[in-house]
Amino acid sequence: MDRAEAKQWIEQTCGAGWLPLVDEVFDKVPPGIVIDEVFQKWARLVVRCTPYDEAFESYLHDIEWLSAEICEICGKPGEEKMHDGWMITRCPRHALLPRNRFG
Ligand SMILES: [Zn+2]
Numbered sequence: 001m002d003r004a005e006a007k008q009w010i011e012q013t014c015g016a017g018w019l020p021l022v023d024e025v026f027d028k029v030p031p032g033i034v035i036d037e038v039f040q041k042w043a044r045l046v047v048r049c050t051p052y053d054e055a056f057e058s059y060l061h062d063i064e065w066l067s068a069e070i071c072e073i074c075g076k077p078g079e080e081k082m083h084d085g086w087m088i089t090r091c092p093r094h095a096l097l098p099r100n101r102f103g
Helices: 001-012 019-028 054-067
Strands: 035-043 044-051 080-084 086-090
Touching: 001 019, 001 035, 019 035, 019 044, 019 054, 044 054
Parallel strands: none
Antiparallel strands: 035 044, 080 086
16 A cells, blocks of 8 residues: 555545544555555554564554544544544544544
C-alpha cells in the first residue's frame, strides 16, 4: 500500500483527522520496509508492515496510541468512545457524528 492509497483509505473509512499521522508514518519508513496495510481498529490507527523491524514496530505502536487521542474527523484532541457498537476516537464536537464506515 503506498502513501496515496493509505491516505485515501483512511479518509474514506475514518476521516481527514488522521492523515497527518499517516504522512508521518510514511515519512519515517526505514529503507527495505514495506507498508502492507493501514486501517482503523478499536478507535486506533493500525499500520502493518513487513519485514519485522523492532524499532519501527515500536514507533508504530506509539502512533497507535497517539491516534487514540486525535479526532479521526478533524485532528483535534479527542478521546475513544463507543458509538453504535463501534469504538471511535472523536473530539467533543464530532462525538455524535455517525461512523464513516465505508465512505
Ligand atoms: Zn473532531
